Each structure stands twice: as C-alpha cells, then as structure tokens.
Amino acid sequence: MTSNRIMTVSRAISEAIAQEMRADPNVFVMGEDIGAYGGIFGATTGLLGEFGESRIRDTPISETAFIGAGVGAAMAGMRPIVELMFVDFFGVCMDAIYNLAAKNIYFSGGNCKVPLVIMTATGGGYSDAGQHSQTLHATFAHLPGLKVVAPSNAYDAKGLMTAAIRDDGPVLFMFHKGLQGLAWMASPEGAATELPEKSYALPFGEAKIVRPGKDVTVVAISMMVHHAMDAAKALEKEGIDAEVIDLRTLVPLDRKTVIQSVAKTGHLVVVDEDYRSFGLTSEIITSVVEENPSYLKSPPRRLAVPDVPIPYSRPMEQFVLPDAIDIASAIRGTLGKAA
Amino acid sequence: MTSNRIMTVSRAISEAIAQEMRADPNVFVMGEDIGAYGGIFGATTGLLGEFGESRIRDTPISETAFIGAGVGAAMAGMRPIVELMFVDFFGVCMDAIYNLAAKNIYFSGGNCKVPLVIMTATGGGYSDAGQHSQTLHATFAHLPGLKVVAPSNAYDAKGLMTAAIRDDGPVLFMFHKGLQGLAWMASPEGAATELPEKSYALPFGEAKIVRPGKDVTVVAISMMVHHAMDAAKALEKEGIDAEVIDLRTLVPLDRKTVIQSVAKTGHLVVVDEDYRSFGLTSEIITSVVEENPSYLKSPPRRLAVPDVPIPYSRPMEQFVLPDAIDIASAIRGTLGKAA
Amino acid sequence: MPSKSQFLWMYEAMEKARYYEDTIAAVYMEGKHPKFDIGAGPLPGEMHLAAGQEPCAAAVCVHLRWDDTVTATHRPHHAAIAKGVDLKKMTAEIFGKKAGLGGGRGGHMHLLDPAVNFVCSGIIAEGAGPAVGAALAAKLRGTDAVAVSYVGDGAANQGGFHEALNLAGVWKLPVVFVIEDNAWGISVPKSKSTAVKDNSVRAAGYAMPGFHVADNDTLKLFDVAGEAIERARKGGGPTLIEVETYRYYGHFQGDAESYRPKGEVAALKANDPIARFRKTMIETGIATSAEADAVLSRARAAVDEAFAFARAAAYPAPEEALAHVFA
Amino acid sequence: MPSKSQFLWMYEAMEKARYYEDTIAAVYMEGKHPKFDIGAGPLPGEMHLAAGQEPCAAAVCVHLRWDDTVTATHRPHHAAIAKGVDLKKMTAEIFGKKAGLGGGRGGHMHLLDPAVNFVCSGIIAEGAGPAVGAALAAKLRGTDAVAVSYVGDGAANQGGFHEALNLAGVWKLPVVFVIEDNAWGISVPKSKSTAVKDNSVRAAGYAMPGFHVADNDTLKLFDVAGEAIERARKGGGPTLIEVETYRYYGHFQGDAESYRPKGEVAALKANDPIARFRKTMIETGIATSAEADAVLSRARAAVDEAFAFARAAAYPAPEEALAHVFA
Ligand SMILES: Cc1ncc(C[n+]2csc(CCOP(=O)(O)OP(=O)(O)O)c2C)c(N)n1
C-alpha cells in the first residue's frame, strides 16, 4: 500500500488501536457493541476479527462496572481502552471516571499508574436530541487528572490515540460523530486525511495553526475547526485574513499559541459546540486577558450552545449549533464590519 | 421570640424547610442520614421529630434511585427535597441530575414541572481529601436546566432555600460545610446572621455588593466571600478600597452587577474554591471583557484550586485553597503594588 | 381471562402500535435515498421501533388508569400508545413540529405527556427511579395509583435499575417493573450481557415476587401483570416481571444487523403475537373477525390521521430553542 | 480448620488491626480538646475505624498472596493490615506526611500500595469495578491471581456494586465479593436500607454462590472464604459472601451515635471475635497463651513503631500539592 491513503477518522482510530494491540499484548478494548458491531461509530471496526473476543470485549450496559474494571485492569498492568458509547452517558459512570480513574495516581503520590483510555462519541447536528448530542468538553476539562483530547481530523486522531494508549495516565479521547466518516452520517471534507501507515504519536498540549492569518484569531476544536475554516475561506473575498487555531487537546491546553496569535491579530473569536457558560470559550478568552487585556482591540466573541439542552427539531438544533455563517459574522463583528 | 435571632446556616436551612413543610403537605425530604441523624451537616436537624418518617425519609445509599425518585415524585405533583450528602458523590448519580431532572421541563416544552430541590454539601479545608472536599460549582453551572445556588450566610441561605422549594423547576442548593456553623467544624464569623422568623424568599440571579469600594472589584461566592471580606478589611489600612461582590447564585448569574462594578473600579479579582480552569473565574472575567475589554486597567486575577485534586495533608490543602492572604496579594497585584 | 372489551382494547392497542411502527419505518426512509443520512428527511436521528413487542405494552397498560404512571424506554411508541398518549401530539413531536408534545424539543426518545402520566428517556434504566418516585407520591397522598417501569433486558444490568428495585422493595411501593426481553441489547445477546438466563430470579434479591412470561404471550402477561398491579394497588408492594418478546426491526432504523443470525426475525414473525392473539380471540368466540377488522381499521385510521396531522403541522421557529429551559 | 501458622497469622492480623484502631482513636483526639474541631490535630478529617470487624480482614486475606488484589472501603485499616500494606508508610499517610504511601495526598480513605495490590476509596462501592478489572487482568494474563472486593452492608444497595457482580458473573472472573455487614450505614440500620435480610441471597441474581457468615465468626469465614478463593483460582468464578460483623466505634470518630440503641456496643464487645478466636486457639491446644501473648506484643510493637515513625516524619512542602496529578 502506498503512503497516500485517504482515511476516515474512524479508520484512523481503529488503526491506531490495532497497531498498539499488535505491539503490546496488554492493550485490550471493552465497551458496548465494540465487537461484532465494530463500535456504533466505527472506532473498533475490524478489531474483533483480528484480535478475538478475549481482547475485544462486548460488555453489559454497566458503564460504572466496566470503566471501573478498566481502572482495575490498568492498575494491574494492562492498558485497557474502554468506550463510553455517547459522552452524554457520562452521568451513569462519572464517579469511575473523575473520582477513580482521574485521581488514583494523585492519591498514590505517583506510585501507581493508570494507563486507561476512555474513548467516547460527541456532538450533534443530526437530530438525536438532548441526551445524544452533547459534547461536554468543559465538563471533563474542568476536573483534574484527566488528559482530554478532541481531534478534528484523521491524522490527528491516529497520532493522538496512539499517544493516549501509550500514556501511563488516564486519557479521555473525544471523537465527534460527525467527523468519523461514517457511511450513514455526513461529515465534512477535511476530516478524512492522508494517513501514514506506520504508527506515530502526537504530543498532547500542542495546538495547530490550521490557517495562518493576520486580522483575527479564531480558536476552535473538533467539528468547529471545519466550520471555522469554512468561515475563514468565505471571508477571504471580503479581504479578511483569519488565523484559525485547532486546539486539538483541552487538557493540557496550549494557551501560548492562542495568546501569541491574539497578540498579533488583536481580535478573538472562540467557537465551541459545548454549552456556552462556564466552558471552553471563557477559558480561552480569560487566558488571553490574564496575560494582557490590551491585546484585545475589540470585545472577544464566543460562539457555543446558548445554555439550552440540544433540541431535537432541525430548525431549533441548527439554531443552537454554531456554524460557518455564525462564525463569519462574529469575525466581522470583531473587526467592526456589519455582521 | 424576638427578631434579632443570630442563627447558623444549618439552622437557617432546616428552618426554611420546616416552614415550607408546614405550609405545603407536598414538600418532603429524602436522603442519607437526614432523619435521626439530622443530616451529616445539620441541614435537616429537628425535622424528623416534627414531621415523622413518612415525610423525612432516610434512604439507602442509592443516589441514582432516590434522586430519580425525587424527579418522579416532583412530576407527580410533590415538592421533594433530596440531599446528596457530599457534592463529590455526584458521579454516581449525575445522570439523574443533569439528564433527567434538568431536562424534562425542556423535553416537555414546558408542559411538565419538576419542583425538585437537590441540596448538597461543598468545600474543603478540614483535611477530608480528594473525594470529600470539592465544590464543583462549574460542573453544575455549565450544564443547562438547573438553577444553582451557593449562599454565604444564614440570611441568604434561608431566603434562597425557600425560593428553591417554591420554584417549579429543579434547583441545586450548594451549602458549604465550613459555613454551616456546626459544633464540630470551624466556621467564619459572619456566616451566622440575624434571621427573621417569618418565612421569606430571595430572588435568584441577584448578586449582593457586600462591601462597596472604588479601587478594585473582588467577585466571590460561598466560603470565598468571607475570605474576600477579610482581605478587603486588611487592605483598608493600606488605603485600598475593595468592592466585594457575593454572587449568591451561579445560575442565573448576575453579570450586570459585576460588569458595572468593574466599569467603575477598572480592576478585577475573582475567587472560587472550585478548580481553576473551565470554571467560575473565567466565566466572570469573560463576562466583563465581552462587554468591554477596556474596562480592565490591569490583567484580571483568578484565585481557585490550581487544577489538582484536593490533597489531604494540611500544608498542601491550605496551599491549594484560596485564602485572605492570597486574595490580598492578588488585589495588590492588580493595583500594581508589591504583592 | 380478559373480558371482551379488554380483549378488543388490547387488540386495538397492539394493532395500532404495529401499524404505527411500520408507518414510521417507511416514513423514516423519506429523504434518506439514495444515500442514507441519519440526519436527513422528515424523521431524522435515531429511531427505535417496537414492532413485535406490542404485548408488553397492551397486556400491562390494559390494567392501568390515567392517573397511573408509566416510565418507558428509548423504544417507547408501543407503551405510549397503550398508555393513551395523544397520538397526534406524539407523532408531531416525532416529526419535530411545534404542535408536538414538547414543541419538537424532545423527539421520539423524549415523549412526555403529563395528561396521562407518561414519560420516556434515552438513557438506559433512567425511568426506574422516577417510577419509584411516582409510586411514592401516590403512597404519600394516599391514592391507589401505581407506577410501571419498563426496561429492556440490557437495561437490567444497569446499576440504577437495581437501586430502584431495592428502594421499591424496602419501601413496599406500588411499582411494577417490566423487563422487555427481546434477547438483544443492540448487538449484544442477553447471554453475553447477563449472568442469569432469567432476570425474574433477581426479584428475590429485593424481596419482591418475580415472574417470567415466555414466548411473548399476551394472555399470560395479562394475568401476571393484572395480579401484580392489583397487588400494588392494595399495598402489597412491587413486582418484577420479565417478558420474553421479539424485536422485528434492527436496534434502530438503519441497523445492518450483521450480528443477527439469519432467519431469526422470520422465525419470530411466524409466531407473531398479535396474529396469535387475534386467532385466539376469534376462535374462542370472544369476537368475530368482522369485529376485529373494524377495530383494526379504526386503529389504522387513527394512525393515518396522526401522521397526516404531523406532516401538515408547522416547524417551530429556530429561536423557540431558547424557551422552556426553566419552569 | 486453619493450620497453626494460619491461626497465629490471623490472630496477629486481628490484634494488630484492633490495636491500630484503638491507637488512632486516641491520637485522633489530640488537638481536638477542649473544643472538637474535625480539622484540628495530627489526624484531621473523617476517620472511620474498623474495630470489631477484624475477622472480615484476617479470615479472608490469610488465603491471599501478594499478587492478589484487594479493594477496600472507606473503613480500610483492618484490610490494609491483613493484606500486608507497609504499616509505616500507611500510618505516615494517615498523618499526612511526605513519607506516606501517597506523600500525604490521600489520607486514610486513600491508601494505595501497589507493592501488595491494595487500594481503597472514599466512595461507596467504588472498588467493586476495579476488583473485577484486576481479576480480568489475571485471566487475560493466565495467572491464577484473584481479587477481593470489600463493601459494607449499606454499599450493597449502590448500583455499581450490582453491575460489578453481574460483570464478574457473566465473565466468570476470579473475584470474591465480601460484604461487611456491621448492621449500619452511618445512622441507617440495614432493615431500613435493604429489602432483604441477607444480601447473600442476591448472589443468585448473578449466577454465583452466596454465603452468609453469622456472628462475626473468624473460623467459619476462614472456611467459606478459603473455598471461594480456591474456586476462583481454579477458574470456578466469583462468590458473594456476607459477614455479620460488629462496629465498635461510631461511623466516624466524633459521631455522637444518638441513633444507636443503648447497650448495643457493650453487648457486641461481650462477644468480641478476637477474644473468642484466641480462646478457641488456646483451648484447642493450637497455641499456648504464651505463644499468643508473644504474637500480641509483637503486633502492638509493630503498631507503636509505625506511629512513632509517622509522628517523626516530615510534612510535605505545600507546593508538593502540585505534583503527581498526571503519570
Ligand atoms: C446509560 C446508557 N448506556 C448505553 C446506552 C446506549 N444504548 C441505547 S439502547 C441500548 C441497548 C438497550 O438494550 P435493552 O435494554 O435490551 O433495550 P432494547 O434496545 O433491546 O429495547 C444501548 C446500549 C444508553 N442509551 N444509555
């Protein structure tokens, strides 16, 4: 096979897992419908066939037990990957995630390792309503002890999943359903990328400037990176040159890249598919003004879900989710142009 | 009894509950050790004696079931109050709180009511370690559908609890252990206040300027209000006149009062006992700069737990929790004085 | 043995639910050709259909009153219909219309109808606690209302379900827990998710009677559920019932079901519970096939009417998304 | 019947645990006079002592190896001692010292010792899933290590515990679940929290054997636990054991116990399990009282040494709070 393989995010994730499983017998996967079904969002497609039922384990609908079991297995020297089918389901198992997986390293003063990957699907836009469409980035990034990853494309997804599996601590890997490249759900161009066959790891905490620009800084993550890029392209013909930053990881958070960009552009728009208040958008804006409020030549704008549950009906859901048009007018706003 | 009764926060809460229970037979209480024990932190002291076991119900250690039952009873026309003993335990029952209690009104398009109060204990400072010392303000304020209350004193606690019980939607009432005025845990002067005997409700979403000042705005909530007041008093003799704002409720959030204050003072310090990143501190700072970055004459400061679990050992715990000394030096910092 | 009116009521509820699901299955594909896109068409999002599971709804809800509570699952249509949820508003909700039960905010997994005390949810076993709470409310108020909590066989391994069983058991509340065992939790067979063959044995762990109803048998369930609900009304406490039932469609529409043994569904359909029920009803002379046909066409007409209403209804304005977050 | 060395091992583990708890109870009050302040003194915070529950630890852990895993509760000292956790580091942790197991970060509810695969937790039933995971790890690696999950009688109503039982049952994993039934969940008696009298009946819901050990009987538990652990090692799957045990102290130190019937504790102490065990050991001629006394003083000396070490040890620097959040 040649090196220019265009692959989907779901294939990138399953390939990263497969390569680590071949390299390390301690790696195994648990979750609901991750075996014969291949994961509802395709993250484990093909793994059962290669690795068999003992390493690719369908579980009961018992998230507290199997995530807790993941922690126990990890502390016993394994490197489990567990899938929480939708991030929306965290409420039935959050203790195992935030009080157990995330804190045992600290409680042990670094004497224990917890090499656990929790992967989970995020995002809306396809009318799955309020318990199946959330992203909840800040819900996890706010709490200490978890690294939190949310890639926007296949290349990053493979490298970050590989790094997550190799990490000796717990990593929450948030993949967006709409980026997976599923046959049954639309996904943006640019989510699927050329994918090196060889295994590689990407560092956590390094944001990527996906479009350099001088007029305004647009900070996004996951699906919103694609909308931000569309907005930036659309604004080119208006003579607006936007710099778009893909954070890639929420914890650790690369504040430096954002601050340097705003120091240069003087204007800031932050886009997040999560709820607006107490979220990623305010964390980014605050990180800039903590450094120097005068970097901002105009009020920063934040685009996010306006603190309402995700509605089912298409017109209402599309209204609450930020898109390229919203981003473009927010950018114009920061530059004092008519939205 | 005369009107100048100095009462503790725990007494204020139990009095508000008792008065509403007398007025409305639909009000009842469920939780662990809320009966004979009177609530581990005294919020239900005396209620079993007056109202009996059918309305003051000790539960099994089954938070998902009894909070879910609270929602079911509320939708059936009752007005339940459920106690989650420590907010740290939310992980075993968050689905019942954020996906069920918080969203059913929305899912029903306003056709259902969910008059449920969830009260829970927050806060550290007494070496109870990482699973019994958190505040988690932002964890709840970030998610839509819950009103979130965190009083700093007895007068507010009674009025806000009364309002919470009368509200037709779910309210999370977060009381700080260190403010309860328990015989066995130190609490600051000023937490216990004069308490009107008659029943009264306070509105949600109205912050209180607990100390007017002109030089710098200090925004705090719950326990941190007392540390902020101590810092403000200490700075008087340095000629610094700090305005201290007690937010009182996180949802709804009174941004207006904060913005007006910063517009006047030009300097901002936000203090929170919750984790720093993706939290209350950045939400407050962002609310100001969204309005107008130039209100800030100096970089805003945030004081909060530095994104680590709450450590057990006293020197480490005291180090991570903001106190009056930290606040005072942050204030000096914003005014360009040596910390 | 059900009365004639109960027979006909159950028959109508089952035929209505069956036709409802088959109609949805067809409409669901509108706008999803040639390329299937879950977000496209008049019925976007996940769609979980209960065709084959009608007995679980009809043979239980026939014993219920409007003031009894039902908490259903992510596969709720048959139960909603049997509980008497407004069919037009329910269908409008599934179409995402303003005239829907929730003004289009909830969709098919979030059908809430306070008029008949029906709720459902997209989270496994989330309804168990609320059912216990509704039963507690009845007890505190001294009414004899009861609550029925539906869960699937997969949900029987979710911790919150056990907490609810214990709470109902220790408080002796009028709750009937009904496990709809359709043998699958998405792609995972019961044998791979559940340590016991029969969940009714778990009742003993909560000091309540447990019953197993084999073979999707409407009449058997009618008896078992009737006794359980009667016991609950009389203060006799909770009951756990597991019903062996059938899932005709995939877990959700669009499910390729590669995990499912070939011929399984055909075999189930050859033993269709509604057909068997109708046969018994007629052969035992309880109703004539003419009477049955009249009921059947009335049921289908009601469904057609509800779909026509829902299609014709208006979408909400985008900004309405901001309303009704708080009471 | 235990061998002489097993007898003496259990006796030592129990006396050590008893003396450990009694010592903590005394030290806990230092700095809390005249006014009790939970945050004051060398041992601040909540303190849950297990005096009276020693058989649950000794009679189970006597069958374990270092590579077996134990997940204990918020009341962990007796189990930690029986599992062989480093007594000095454990005590230093409880004193919040840098030399502690976690450098003072965890305290008494968070004693983690990877050297003997011991963990505990402050969240009810949180250890059940991890025990299943440790057992799964052993199975995947083909070792015959087992895991023991301790929970209290109150914890037996927490959903996650049931999920873990089912998962261990369906995967036939080498886990032994031990319920320490001390009759109370803080102030709530078992009868008010639990629908059944005896949690061992719940084992049938997970296709595993269930046993009830009455009256805090060390020797009975030795047999039952021995068989269960043996079965687990041989691939026979999980077991659920409930032990009727005693809580001598309050739920935590400082608990006024107004909810507790007068004289309950005195009656329990009159039937002290360690005294009974020692009596049997001597009367049956397994050991002389001189031998027993030697063991007893060795046990107490080890505890005294650990406390001396912990007191003398240094506190961590404040900034060390920032270390070890991540691997
Ligand atoms: C807590 C939780 N975990 C997982 C899911 C995803 N999920 C939705 S339906 C389903 C299978 C449910 O199986 P069962 O309870 O048997 O109901 P059925 O679909 O067969 O009617 C799963 C795993 C969920 N909605 N909630």
Ligand SMILES: Cc1ncc(C[n+]2csc(CCOP(=O)(O)OP(=O)(O)O)c2C)c(N)n1
């Ligand atoms: C999920 C959760 N809920 C509640 C608590 C508070 N709590 C700590 S110990 C305890 C009682 C536990 O009773 P039991 O399981 O019988 O153990 P015991 O204390 O009797 O040893 C409770 C309710 C907790 N730590 N975690």
Ligand SMILES: [Mg+2]
């Ligand atoms: Mg099923």
Ligand SMILES: [Mg+2]
């Ligand atoms: Mg107990």
